[in-house]
Amino acid sequence: MVRSRSFLFSEMQWAQLEARTFWLVMAASFLVVAIWESLRPHRELSIPGERRWSCHGLLLILSSVTSVGIYRVGPVVVAASMAHSRFGLFHQIALPYAVQFVLAILLLDFVRYAVHCAEHHVPILWRMHQVHHSDPDFDLSTGARVHPIETVLVQGATLGAVALLAPPVAAVLVVELVTCFQVFFAHANVSMPVGLEKFLRRVVVTPQMHRVHHSEDAAEQARNLSDIFPWWDHLFRTYLAAPSKGDAGVVMGMRGFQNTGSLDLGFMLLQPFRREPQSAADPVVSQESSVRS
Numbered sequence: 001m002v003r004s005r006s007f008l009f010s011e012m013q014w015a016q017l018e019a020r021t022f023w024l025v026m027a028a029s030f031l032v033v034a035i036w037e038s039l040r041p042h043r044e045l046s047i048p049g050e051r052r053w054s055c056h057g058l059l060l061i062l063s064s065v066t067s068v069g070i071y072r073v074g075p076v077v078v079a080a081s082m083a084h085s086r087f088g089l090f091h092q093i094a095l096p097y098a099v100q101f102v103l104a105i106l107l108l109d110f111v112r113y114a115v116h117c118a119e120h121h122v123p124i125l126w127r128m129h130q131v132h133h134s135d136p137d138f139d140l141s142t143g144a145r146v147h148p149i150e151t152v153l154v155q156g157a158t159l160g161a162v163a164l165l166a167p168p169v170a171a172v173l174v175v176e177l178v179t180c181f182q183v184f185f186a187h188a189n190v191s192m193p194v195g196l197e198k199f200l201r202r203v204v205v206t207p208q209m210h211r212v213h214h215s216e217d218a219a220e221q222a223r224n225l226s227d228i229f230p231w232w233d234h235l236f237r238t239y240l241a242a243p244s245k246g247d248a249g250v251v252m253g254m255r256g257f258q259n260t261g262s263l264d265l266g267f268m269l270l271q272p273f274r275r276e277p278q279s280a281a282d283p284v285v286s287q288e289s290s291v292r293s
Helices: 011-039 049-071 075-082 097-121 123-133 140-144 148-165 169-186 194-200 207-213 231-235 265-273
Strands: none
Touching (some): 011 075, 011 140, 011 169, 049 140, 049 265, 075 148, 097 123, 097 169, 123 148, 123 265, 140 169
């Protein structure tokens, strides 16, 4: 017998709830992190934030429109449609709803970790993902710097995981909203007390932790791959507490792309199809980091 977890909401009602809450959380997250960055920046940007957002914002819009145009529905709607299906892992196991709720959040976050790992180890996926890593700076707009093809692939993996698991709809909504906030928070150019940062990174990926992942050192780019919870990096030994040259010496971006031209929309769209500089060709080979003069 299929257990309904739709809370009497129709798929249309879930779609409307997802859209309203998602954009509300996105706007609120952006404003909070943007104000935080302006008040307590971690380091000075090499390129003014206005130009960075004018370019990355356009890429975000294009990626979002492309994904919506292809899939038409989001993870929450897929979960709502699966709530009345006989298929899906969570329909086959008898667990209390609270356990299913927590387990679903963990599994969906693990899927994102696994996809991120693949992006750093599968060459064709890396060519798409390197658009994100070629940002010469690191701030909340970096979270919007994702190639449309990568957005489609990641969304496809998410929708597939939701269809396979048939998790509680509310759990999927929570993951979508937390991920929306985390995209801005994890990439924030903000400083926070050392004690608070150490505490937070035990339960969530912090900007200081994720900044290591955006080092120009190829070996460090393959570390700290978690999305929401840092536990996957600890479990699979991809966690790195700090960059090899320390926080003050780490250089952001990818060698060969650390210039203002890397912010052009045309460059970002065509980058996966360009010939890569030798230093950027292999994301998992350890290289000696050089400090920008």
